[in-house]
Amino acid sequence: MPRKKGQTQTLGKILAAAQELFVAKGFDGVSISEIARKADINQSLIYHYFESKENLWKEVKKRIGEKGKEAKEQAPSEGPKDLKEFLENSMRKRFRHMRESPEFIRMILWQLLEPKEALAGEERYTSTNWTSMIEKLQQEGSIRKDLEPRQITLAIRGLTIGALIHDPEHYLRTKKHADEYLELIVDMMEKLLSPR
Numbered sequence: 001m002p003r004k005k006g007q008t009q010t011l012g013k014i015l016a017a018a019q020e021l022f023v024a025k026g027f028d029g030v031s032i033s034e035i036a037r038k039a040d041i042n043q044s045l046i047y048h049y050f051e052s053k054e055n056l057w058k059e060v061k062k063r064i065g066e067k068g069k070e071a072k073e074q075a076p077s078e079g080p081k082d083l084k085e086f087l088e089n090s091m092r093k094r095f096r097h098m099r100e101s102p103e104f105i106r107m108i109l110w111q112l113l114e115p116k117e118a119l120a121g122e123e124r125y126t127s128t129n130w131t132s133m134i135e136k137l138q139q140e141g142s143i144r145k146d147l148e149p150r151q152i153t154l155a156i157r158g159l160t161i162g163a164l165i166h167d168p169e170h171y172l173r174t175k176k177h178a179d180e181y182l183e184l185i186v187d188m189m190e191k192l193l194s195p196r
Contacts, residue, residue, distance in 0.1 A: 013039040014046055019060045023103045026110035027057050061111075064104045065097075079133050083142045083193055086133060091186050095160045099178055105164060130156075143193045152193065159185040 017038035021030040032053055036043035050056040080086035098105055134149035143152070163172060163181060172178045 010039075010041060010045060011049055013041060014049060014056070015060060015063065018056050019064065019103070022057060022060055022110070023064075023106045027053070027114045032056075061104070061107045064101060064107060079136055082140075083137060083190060086137060086142075087186050087189055087193075090130065090156050091160055091189065092182060095164075095178075095182050095185075098161060098164055099172065105161065108161065109165070141195055144195050147193070155192075156189060159189070 014035065018030075018035045021035055021038060030053075032046050033043050035056070036046055039046075046056065050059065080089060130153040131149040134143060134152050137143040138145045138149070163185075167173075172181055
């Protein structure tokens with residue numbers, strides 16, 4: 001059922017207020033009443049649309065995560081066909097998106113500080129999904145079998161988001177430097193993961 005104009009405006013106000021506050025203060029640092037005040041609406045409307053603060057968090061994170069993505073990542077059921085495609089989705093697309101979405105990085109960092117399973121949402125590239133994809137590629141011979149899938153996941157995540165978090169001089173903020181770094185880490189991972 002399509003939303004009426006007033007409903008769409010109210011929903012937009014809730015999401016805009018929640019995004020601003022969640023990005024600045026994290027999940028535990030924000031109350032539903034604070035979001036309602038910021039959105040200039042009645043607090044009960046937030047529960048009408050989202051049922052819980054966790055659901056509102058997930059929707060805000062999902063919207064930030066989808067904004068500006070160059071392409072949708074493959075669903076885990078489809079999975080990548082080989083190592084190159086896996087690295088394209090898990091490193092190249094993800095790195096470029098996060099570099100262009102500092103709010104998304106902040107949401108992820110807050111989520112790590114407030115480890116609530118309910119905040120994770122339905123991410124296609126969660127650790128469990130990555131592990132399944134890696135195991136499948138190992139069975140097919142696209143990735144070395146002597147490496148633990150969890151270690152591969154940690155290495156990829158560390159090289160992508162870690163660089164953006166630990167870049168105090170903003171070296172990676174220029175496209176040239178970011179592209180050079182991205183080529184370096186993808187090349188390293190491809191050499192490391194390729195069957196010998």
